[in-house]
Amino acid sequence: MELRQLEYFAAVARHRHFTRAAESLYVTQPALSQQVRRLEAELGLALFRRTSKGVELTPAGADLLVHAEKILAEVAQARAEMDRHTGVSRxxxxxxxxxxxxxxxxxxxxxxxxxxxxxxxxxxxxxxxxxxxxxxxxxxxxxxxxxxxxxxxxxxxxxADEPLRVVVPVDDELAGTTIALDQLRGRPFILAEPGTALRDTVLQATQEAGFSPLPLFEVGDPATVRFLVREGLGVGLVPASWLERPGPVVGAADLADPPRHRxxxxxxxxxxxxxxxxxxxxxxxx
Structure with a gap:
């Protein structure tokens, strides 16, 4: 019985699913399944019962989980104490x-x-x-x-928070200027995906400015946003840090009263x- 096998077993027990357990451990699902099968073969017991929604513990698996969690907790504590000696070098x-x-x-x-x-x-x-x-x-x-x-x-x-800036094509008349947000009324917008804080911030700011943007594109990747803007497919309100990195060349305008992103x-x-x-x-x- 290896420590890695117990770690994999406990992850499957926690997630009730082999694929999600593998993702949580950053290993492939076949590798995780193989180690669990080896543990079951060594013990001569089935530890999981397959169901339509994933897996559930057998009585033997439930008993083993109690011991596995204690062992893994002790190992984690021992590693933490050793890390204090080594200056967390590993x-x-x-x-x-x-x-x-x-x-x-x-x-x-x-x-x-x-x-x-x-x-x-x-x-x-x-x-x-x-x-x-x-x-x-x-x-x-x-x-x-x-x-x-x-x-x-x-x-x-x-x-620390940072201001949002308007990203426009490099030859746009607004590039290099300071504008009021309502000057973007009627222009197609490239917005972040629904459910993101950036999208909520942009929508709140535009609504306070008296308009709702037309979201032709919903994109969260900074390089993709810059590419779409460069090609004239829309404008965007993005964190200033998005323009610090290498990428498609675009223009930018500052807002007189910029929303903040944190x-x-x-x-x-x-x-x-x-x-x-x-x-x-x-x-x-x-």
């Missing part, structure tokens, strides 16, 4: 974010890797709802996300791993 840290909230994240992760080369970094992108669910499930140590409202059961650290760091209520706490300190500088 381990794994799992991060989640959306495409829209990630422009500065790759550089921050690269710098963290340079300082801590023996800490493995795993990054996952998803929708805002998926990112929150990953943190709530304890599948990631930290998430970077703009919030529409504080999610339940998570620790939230707000980061990212937050999310961690499980039980706390991040030692390596996760170390990364959290670095990401607080975003």
């Amino acid at each position: 381990g794994v840290v799992r991060v989640a974010t959306t495409a829209a909230d990630a422009p500065r994240l790759p550089a921050a992760l690269a710098a963290f890797h340079g300082d801590h080369p023996h800490i493995q970094i795993a990054l996952r992108q998803g929708s805002a709802a998926e990112v929150v669910a990953l943190v709530q499930a304890g599948a990631v140590d930290v998430a970077v996300l703009a919030l529409t409202e504080p999610p339940a059961g998570l620790e939230v650290v707000p980061l 990212l937050s760091l999310l961690t499980p209520s039980a706390g991040a791993s030692p390596a996760g706490r170390l990364l959290l300190e670095r990401l607080a500088e975003l």
Whole structure:
């Protein structure tokens, strides 16, 4: 019986699903299934019963889960104590974010890797709802996300906010100027996807300016937004940081009274791993 087998078994028991358990551990589903089958073969017992919705524990599986959780908790505590001796020089840290909230994240992760080369970094992108669910499930140590409202059961650290800027084609008459938001009335908009904080901020600002934008495109990836704007397919209101990175060349206009956009760091209520706490300190500088 190997520690990895117990970790995989406990993940399947927690998620009641092999695929979701594999995703939470950042391993392939066949690899996870193989380890669980080996554990069952070694014990000579079936630990799970397949159902139409996933799996459920057998009586033997339920008994083993009690012991597995105790063992894994002891191992986690031992690793944490050893990390205090080694200065957290090893381990794994799992991060989640959306495409829209990630422009500065790759550089921050690269710098963290340079300082801590023996800490493995795993990054996952998803929708805002998926990112929150990953943190709530304890599948990631930290998430970077703009919030529409504080999610339940998570620790939230707000980061510095930034203004939204108007992104337009480079030869647009508004490029390089400062405008009032209502000057964009009637122009096609490229908006972030529904359910995102950026979209909510833009819609609130335009409604306060007396109009509702026509969303011809709903896109969260900064490079895609810039490409569509460059080709004259619409204008957008985007965080200023989106224009700091390399990408399709576009023009930009400032707003006289710009809406603000704020990212937050999310961690499980039980706390991040030692390596996760170390990364959290670095990401607080975003």
